[in-house]
Amino acid sequence: MLRLDYLSCVLTIASTILVGRRCWEGWALAAVNSVIVCFIGLRTGQLGFIPANVFCMVMSTVNLRAWRKSSILSLRSGDFQFGAEIAIRDEPVDR
16 A cells, blocks of 8 residues: 555655756655645644645645746846856857
8 A cells, every 4th residue: 555644755855856956846846746745634633733734735836837938038137047057159158
């Protein structure tokens, strides 16, 4: 049987590390983890977990969209940031 509490623990650690490294995938993992915690709350009758994790899912979605949008805009403008995807250019960039 799959232990959702252990899976949630691994997802929490992984998402925290990824967000700390400024990777947008961390926010996606955090949202998935919030769904799992809501399911655990329903299954165990600990309904207090549900409102907090619905809020976390919303915040993860907002942050994910903001980070992806910021990353895409940075690549288009040539303003590269730490943690942004790498773009390869044929011509040198003068600054």
